[in-house]
Amino acid sequence: MDIPDRADRLKWIYATRGNKKLAERYDAWAEDYDEDLLSYGYKLPSVCIGLVVRHAPSPEARLLDAGAGTGILGESLHILGYQNMVAIDLSQGMLDVARNKGAYRELRQMTLGETLDFADDSFAATVAMGVLTLGHGPPESLDELVRVTRPGGPIIFSMITSEIVQHQFRAKQDLLEREGRWSFVEVTAPFQSMPYDEPDITHRVFVYRVT
Numbered sequence: 001m002d003i004p005d006r007a008d009r010l011k012w013i014y015a016t017r018g019n020k021k022l023a024e025r026y027d028a029w030a031e032d033y034d035e036d037l038l039s040y041g042y043k044l045p046s047v048c049i050g051l052v053v054r055h056a057p058s059p060e061a062r063l064l065d066a067g068a069g070t071g072i073l074g075e076s077l078h079i080l081g082y083q084n085m086v087a088i089d090l091s092q093g094m095l096d097v098a099r100n101k102g103a104y105r106e107l108r109q110m111t112l113g114e115t116l117d118f119a120d121d122s123f124a125a126t127v128a129m130g131v132l133t134l135g136h137g138p139p140e141s142l143d144e145l146v147r148v149t150r151p152g153g154p155i156i157f158s159m160i161t162s163e164i165v166q167h168q169f170r171a172k173q174d175l176l177e178r179e180g181r182w183s184f185v186e187v188t189a190p191f192q193s194m195p196y197d198e199p200d201i202t203h204r205v206f207v208y209r210v211t
C-alpha cells in the first residue's frame with residue numbers, strides 16, 4: 001500500500017472509516033511510525049509515563065497498554081524496570097514492531113469497543129494513549145478497560161480537547177462514575193501533543209481509579 005508523505009499521514013489516518021481499513025493503514029505505516037511521531041514532537045508518552053510512575057509505581061504490576069501501537073510507551077517503561085506489560089492493538093503490523101522492542105510480555109491483536117479476551121481484574125493498571133477517539137477506540141471501550149482492571153488500579157488515558165470528542169466520552173466517563181465503577185483522580189492541563197505537525201491540537205490525560 002502506498003502511504004502519503006510524512007506531513008499528511010495523520011490526516012490520512014483520521015480520514016479512514018472502518019476498523020479493517022484502519023488496521024491496513026496502520027499496518028502500512030508501522031515501520032515509519034516511530035520516526036514520524038518523533039518528528040512531530042510527540043508529547044503524550046512523557047506525560048503518560050509520568051502518570052504511570054505516579055499511580056502504578058510497582059514495576060512488577062501487570063500493566064495493560066491498550067492501543068499500544070509500536071510500543072513507544074512500553075519501550076520507555078521497560079527501561080524504567082516495568083517487566084509485566086501486555087500490549088493490545090487492532091493492527092498486527094504495529095504489534096510486530098512493538099514485539100521487536102522486547103518490552104512486552106504478551107502482545108495480542110484485539111479491538112477496543114469489543115469484548116476483550118481477558119478475565120475480570122486481570123491488570124493492576126491500564127493505559128490507553130492516543131487511541132480513545134472518534135474512528136479509533138469508542139467510548140464503550142472504557143467499559144471493558146474498567147472490567148479488566150482490578151479494583152484500586154488506575155486507568156490512564158489521553159483525550160483530545162475537541163468539543164465533539166470530549167462530549168461523547170464525557171457522558172461515558174460520568175456514567176461510570178455515577179455507577180460507582182471508577183472514581184476520578186486527576187486530569188492534566190491541555191498541552192500540544194504534536195507541536196510540529198498539529199500545533200492547534202491539544203490533549204489532556206485523565207486518571208481514574210477502578211472501584
Ligand SMILES: C[S@@+](CC[C@H](N)C(=O)[O-])C[C@H]1O[C@@H](n2cnc3c(N)ncnc32)[C@H](O)[C@@H]1O
Nearest residue numbers: 026067068069089090091111112129130136137
Ligand atoms: C495514534 S496510534 C497510538 C499508538 C500508541 N499508543 C502511541 O501512542 O504511539 C493509535 C493506535 O490505536 C490502534 N487502534 C485504533 N483503533 C483501535 C481499536 N478500536 N482497538 C484497538 N486498537 C486500535 C491503531 O492500530 C494504532 O496502533
